[in-house]
Amino acid sequence: MxxxxxxxxxxxxxxxxxxxxxxxxxxxxxxxxxxxxxxxxxxxxxxFGNKEELIMEFMMYELDQFMDKLRKINDYNRFEDQFDYLLELLMNHPQIHQLIEIGRHVPVNNQKLKEKNDKLDGLHLDMYQSLVGFVQQGKGEGKLKPHIPDTLIVGYILQSFLVPNFAQIPHSEWVQSIKEIIRNGMFTDDH
Amino acid sequence: MxxxxxxxxxxxxxxxxxxxxxxxxxxxxxxxxxxxxxxxxxxxxxxFGNKEELIMEFMMYELDQFMDKLRKINDYNRFEDQFDYLLELLMNHPQIHQLIEIGRHVPVNNQKLKEKNDKLDGLHLDMYQSLVGFVQQGKGEGKLKPHIPDTLIVGYILQSFLVPNFAQIPHSEWVQSIKEIIRNGMFTDDH
DNA sequence: ACCCAAAGTGACACATGTGTCACTTTGGGC
DNA sequence: GCCCAAAGTGACACATGTGTCACTTTGGGT
Known part of the structure; x- marks a missing residue:
């Protein structure tokens, strides 16, 4: 230097x-x-040659970091433990879904950008497959409802952390409630 | 003319x-x-004098339309019927939440814009209170879990319809599954 | 002390979006 | 058929963002 x-x-x-x-x-x-x-x-x-390149690099950096942590989900064997780990992880990366959506808006003009975009798509696919694998394990263990589409479960969990907390509910209560809605919904159990 | x-x-x-x-x-x-x-x-x-004014007018138009329909929720007495009506309504206006968020980004420069912005805030508040009223009725009828914050329930329902349906799951199945997750979650009932 | 490569700067030419204005087009009322 | 007000146009001056380039600054290696 x-x-x-x-x-x-x-x-x-x-x-x-x-x-x-x-x-x-x-x-x-x-x-x-x-x-x-x-x-x-x-x-x-x-x-960075231009805005597109910068954002691509940024997405790569962000997704790499996230994937490193997401892969650790396999350190846990029981689905329940994986579920807790995943929610904890998403709590610390609440906007990962949003950022990926923004990344999709980047126009791919030239060859160099095309390569980065392909690599990014690869990471995105890794993430998606990792999450679908998690869902399928949940279904295999009889924990998750088998008739709900995998992609909806994955999307739903990711989306959950984007609900804005306008009323400034304390963080722990907020997370606890989100967990409960994801698991058992917002309706009382007696019908 | x-x-x-x-x-x-x-x-x-x-x-x-x-x-x-x-x-x-x-x-x-x-x-x-x-x-x-x-x-x-x-x-x-x-x-329209400028972009800000146009978008304010648009937001007003959009929110007015939505509120007209939302007010009809009071035509139903039972919470269950209100719930069904609300989900049906949101299915037809899935991006209402997203649009409101975009509206918040409009810089308010002058007096004329300030007035429109205040009126829009009023509509926004109406919508919010209407939804919170719905949630409180649900809690009153013992249908919704009382310990989950009202604002989370409202935000969650609005957010639910933004989960992207990449895998092109048929519409009716998708909506049915969303309803089920909102009501009873994605976990199986036996513990 | 000097070298020099990496880090950073300011100015320039270009592209795109904004808001205005004098102008033209349209079509029903008289 | 003419009038005229509303609808629409093209051009202009301005503002902001882009990408480049010759230039200056910095600080460790020799």
Whole structure:
């Protein structure tokens, strides 16, 4: 290293995440990012050729981190333990689903971008298959209702963490309630 | 009417809805909208002074329509019937929650916009209170679990219809499954 | 102390979106 | 058939974001 960098990769990706969630894909600009990092806009072009490339790199970084943790779900044998682990994980990455959706909006113009996009699709598929595997184990153990489509169960769990907590319900109560709705719904048991 | 208009208000608001959902607030432009309507960009300025004003009007239109239908929930006395009516309604307006969130991104610059924004907040509050009233009736009838926060139940129901149906599960099966998860969860009943 | 490669900057040319305005087109009323 | 007000157009001046490039700054290796 010859000259100290004014920002780390972690700084950059964190700022990118916040700006993407706040402003969406179209509202995200190099100007905003540079300002947040306290650096000139052109400095960013030293690392990323354009906005699409930056966001692709960011998605890769984010999904890689998430997948590392998701794979650990197989450290648990019982479905119940896997379920608890997954919900804990999603609580710490509530917007993973949202970010992936934003990533789908990136226009793929050239070959270089195409390759990254394919690699990202691969990661996305890994994630999806890992989650479907989890659901199928749940069904195999007789814990999850067999007649509900796998994809709905997966989507539903991911979506659950995006319900906005406007009323500022304490975090532990909020999570506990989400868990309960996912498991047994919001209706009382007696019919 | 002296000269026939090339597009109706319904055309305009429908196109606005589609573009907003596709491109987000920042990605939505008068150019895109004009192109979709087959009209020049400047024609749109005859009806709306700027993008913020247009989107406010759109939100009002959309929320008014939704509220007209939502108020009919009080035509039903039993909570179970209200529940069925609400889910049916949300199935036909799946993105109402998403649109409201996009509306929150509109910067309020001047007095005229401020007034519209306040009126919109009023409608939003009406909707929220109507839904909370529904939840409280459910709890009163002993149908909904009393210990789950009202706001979570409301948010959860709204969010449920945003789970993407990638696998193209037939519509009736999809809705039936969503209903079941909301009511009794995704876990089997035997513990 | 000097070298030099990596880090960062400011300015430029370009592209796209905004809001306005003078103008043209349309079609029912007189 | 003419009038005229509403509907629509094209061009202009402006603002903001993009990508590039020649330039400066930094700091460890020699």
């Amino acid at each position: 010859v000259r100290e960098r004014k920002f780390s990769d972690e700084d950059l990706f964190l700022a990118t995440k916040e700006l993407l969630l706040d402003y969406g894909y179209e509202g995200f600009t190099f100007g905003l990012l540079a300002e947040r990092l306290g650096v000139s806009r052109s400095a960013l072009y030293k690392y | 002296v000269r026939e208009r090339k597009f109706s208000d319904e055309d305009l608001f429908l196109a606005t809805k589609e573009l907003l959902l596709d491109y987000g607030y920042e990605g939505f432009t008068f150019g895109l909208l004009a192109e979709r309507l087959g009209v020049s960009r400047s024609a749109l300025y005859k009806y």
